[in-house]
Amino acid sequence: MSVPTPSRALLLWHVHGSWTESFVAGRHRCVLPVNESKDADGRGLMGRKWPRAQEISTTALRGEPIDLVVLQRPEEIDLATQWLGKRPGVDIPAVYVEHNAPRPFAVDSPHPLAARTDIPIVHVTDFNQMMWDNGAAPTRVITHGIADPGLLYTGEIGAAATMINEPCRRWRTVGADLLDPLAERAPIDVWGIDTDTIGECVFSPQVRGRGDVPTARLLPEVARRRVFLHTARWTSLGLSLIEAMFLGMPVVAVASTMAPLVVPPEAGVVSADIDTLGAALEHFIADGAAASAAGKAARDYAAAQFGLERFLNEWDALIDECCQ
Template identity: 80%
Template sequence: MSVVSSPRSVLLWHVHGSWTESFVAGRHRCVLPVNRARDADGRGLCGRNWPRTHEVSLCDLYDEHIDLVVLQRPEEIELASRWLGRRPGLDVPAVYVEHNAPRPFAVDSVHPVAERSDIPLVHVTDFNRLMWNNGVAPTRVITHGIADPGLLYRGDVSAAATMINEPCRRWRTVGADLLTAFGQKVPIDVWGIDTDVLSECITNPQVRGRGDVPTAALLPEVARRRVFLHTARWTSLGLSLIEAMFIGMPVVAVASTMAPLVVPPEAGVVSADMDTLSRALTSFVTDGAAASAAGKAARDFAMAQFGIDRFLAQWDDLIDECCR
């Protein structure tokens, strides 16, 4: 067993809230840039209570002791160079976390750090690492990990639940267009950013936008629905799917990207056939016992594969390796 080193000081931008919440739960001191506009380049904590995480204004970053920069967007290489006065990968160790499946092309997209052998590239799924053209960048996979929210599943509402951010804007990418057809079979409650205006792009009254709700209040409400629906066509493995499995929900998922590899047969139905998915939704909504049994299997799998302790241990190893 390797010797545990001292905590490091890590600079990262607040890009993906759920992933960041897991990352900052580790033992390292995390620095989040903040600016007056609180925009994408300086969101800071966004009101989160993360004890080992500190907001630092952009103009004060130059004087901060930073051991490692965690990059998540191409523009952050230039941002870090400008505000730190140190170049990521050259003057200060850096890693790049890629949260997304390759775009715009499934197999021909060259990653922004593909020519950087000095910046390790961390993918969140094996599928993403396989599909991106990673060039000479050293790659590894650290899959998602979350703190166990507990077995919350009740399934007392005979409807499906899903969580999709900006469904009208992201439309086919997140499979929001499929909700109309599925909504002809069962009621569907949709949570996430801009779902309060979902009726502007989906007129089926059985598809109901529930708005953007904090996680603590969201998961108990989602858990009241009978089944979780995952419609994404071309996104990375969403944390919402993992959260649904953790709380004990059965899953019906479109068979795309990583989903077929993280929903075992006993935990639900994964298919590219719309009729198969529709029948599965109807079956789970009408058969509470089958839904509960599949939900238990989903929770068992999620706990075994996506625990936060494994996630943080893998990040500790990589951070120590980069900072040696």
Template identity: 65%
Template sequence: MPSSQVPRNVLIWHVHGSWTESFVAGRHRYLVPVDAERDADGRGLAGRTWPQATEIPVGELSDTDVDLVVLQRPADIELVTRFCGRTPGIDVAAVFVEHNAPRPYAVDSVHPLADRSDIPLVHVTEFNELMWDNGSAPTRVIGHGVADRGSLYTGEVPAAAAMINEPVRRWRTVGADLLAPLSRHVPIEVWGMGTEGLEHDPRCGGEVRGRGDVSGAAVLDEVARRRVYLHTARWTSLGLSLLEAMCAGMPVVAVAATMAPLAVPPEAGVISADLGVLGEALARFVSDPAAAEVAGKAAREHALAHYGLDRFLAKWDRLIEEVCA
């Protein structure tokens, strides 16, 4: 077997579930730390079924052969040093995946690894790479990868669907304040952690319904029954939920912020910073199922071409070999 095909032992903390699910679908052996508390530093698989991933107690890490560490939080560097007895970038190969757009201000945000030339900094969008001050860190962009579950879209329910985690707490960041005014045009149903609180929040009136946190693939089945997908985030990385909805065949109406204008082509929906335009687009798709279906097909084609899982894993394979070599 050529060296480029040798599976590596990759240590990765379970930080972002959807992204991790795509990442561990590759051909390597993925070691996911677990502790007795199953807290943020030892969540393990958290009930997920990932065939290539194995839970490993943090107490066993020092005796475990690790080829590559995937860092996702600045604190992960200290965790690797403490539990593995090795320094990332020096004693063991490492990459840092930056999932987030810089906060609070792009112009003043220096990345925590900006002075580390020994650890590649991998951004999940070109927007993030541009907005962060990366200093001397070598950077790479590897966009999201989405598994294709087929065209799930039926659009039988004349309403808009959104997927937003913790909208009440994250409010303006995720554009939760836009839900009420947009719901004057069409009913809006929202899935995700903490969405039940939307209906009890005095800031959110109108035809907005929180549907709660539906686990696994079931949520996309429900979302795809709605006529159009709504993406309201003001300042975030490109959400996997948006790409999953596109891959399912849903037309999109999205706020023109961060990476969304580059991820959603004009034929797949409407992208705008004008609330009136967004509302009219929602109403048009809900009232015209044929137009919604055409845009949804374009969204699916674009998502498969640009955010397919095979392409994502192939790019990671090349980087993993490069760093481990």
């Protein structure tokens, strides 16, 4: 009978809330630094109720028995060295989670840790691993996993739903410029940070900003819309897309980065042609039976590929490997 390996103490920063929520659901004790200003270097839990995670002041970290540092930004190497008195990858094991696709160009983007051989880079998609120049750094891919929110889809509202944070600021990166022309084919409800001011950059009255809503209220509202729209041009695999698939929603998505590889044909339409995307929105809104069938296929695929247990098991294996 195999003996389970011990749980570890992990230092990580609250960078991406949805990814962190999945990560801290594992068996390890997760320590999140907090400072007085609660800025990007010390946000702590940000009010989240995560049983296995705890806030610790940046001034108290030096005496904390940390087993592994989970880096997500280059500057965290210096922060960890300063606060722990140990150098990640040298004095204490570390991994670097790369959430983003390379910018500005995949062909000319060496990763910030490309010259390091002592800190593995963990990419969240195969696309990211391929597109970054990882140099000498060891790499692996651990794709997203989330807790199943349940089959919430009703599709009772004949509109598209999408989730985009800061659409006006991030604009073409997240495909916010596509909302106006797509709204000629179907009304679009947009949730996320700063979507309550989306009228400053997106002018169609058919695009309706719904604001930044807590997940518990957000997902049931999204699931009332007939179809999910994913407009991002250059991003990692958005967790909002995976959430929508788990909800049982049909998907219409821009064919960029990882989206063509995670939305099977029976689950919706993925295209780089805006007329095709618009026609797909019209089709699903007009045909509830087709929308429900595609949504079921989307949910089946998401459950098979993006389950939380698989995600945590893969992370357990890597954590144990790094801490040997």
